[in-house]
Amino acid sequence: MNFILGTKIRMTQIFQEDGRLIPVTEISVEPSTVIGFRTKEKDGYSALILAYGFKKKVGKSILGFFKGLGNFRNIKEFRTDGLNIDLKVGDKVGLNSFNIGDKVKISSLSKGRGFQGVVKRHKFAGAIQTHGTKDQVRMPGSIGATAPARVFKGLRMPGHMGNERVTTDNLVIIKIDLEKNLLYVKGAVSGARNAFLHIYGKNDYKLFEETKPEEIIKDEIAIEEPKIEIKTEDINIESVAAPEKVEEVKIEETKDSEPVEEIKTEEVKEEPKVEEIKEEK
Secondary structure: OEEEEEEEEEEEEEEOOOOOEEEEEEEEOOOEEEEEEEOHHHHOOOEEEEEEOOOOOOOHHHHHHHOOOOOOOEEEEEEOOOOOOOOOOOOEEOHHHOOOOOEEEEEEEOOEEEEEOHHHHHOOOOOOOOOOOOOOOOOOOOOOOOOOOOOOOOOOOOEEEEOOEEEEEEEEEEEEEOOOOEEEEEOOOOOOOOOEEEEEEOOOOOEOOOOOOOOOOOOOOOOOOOOOOOOHHHOOHHHOOOOOOOOOOOEEOOOOOOOEEOOOOOOOOOOOOOOOOOOOO
16 A cells, blocks of 8 residues: 545536546645654554654754754644655655555545534425414434433534544545646545645655656747849949959158158268369469
């Protein structure tokens, strides 16, 4: 057998492939963590202890019981007498231990109705609504003889209604969503929304493996640039003037930060001097 913990979300409906409409209960089943065991040698019975949910603040007295595995909101023991369960402390179990079409048993607390009378609580018919009943229509009437001078145990009377452990058997699994950890079972499950559920299956345990969502690969669409075709026939080559060549002029910077063009001067060769001869008179 396998056991799991969950939370009731809502009731909804699912259309099957053949067009049939099936009412289902949507249950959130997050992975449960094994935090301990009970043994016959030490405790007198065998049990598996599972923890479920998250709680922000946890008392120090119970933090040691969690063994540093997390801050859990709910704890539940499942009797395992005569069962061979190959698990250890710290292991996680999830929906991968269940299959579509399996029958499960779910236990939870029913909705609390407060203090109710016998008509609503025990389906009494009430008194006849004719002359003389007045405000006694929904009264329980006589509760027994006067000789014992007490009320017998088990007598149906007004009292607290609801908030009781209710177990529903043979619920068929219609759909399992492993990515969102959702379980859909056929029919109704007792309890209000967000009710804490105990789910009993008949398969063997499989360890829960966290699956990462597949990487979404976006196909890159190649955007083609518009091609511009130029016909040489429409262009008059003669009318296109060639660019003029520009001679490079080197400019040197001076201390006065004024550019001065470098002027190349040709070297002037000095003519040989001719000595003047003074004629003697």
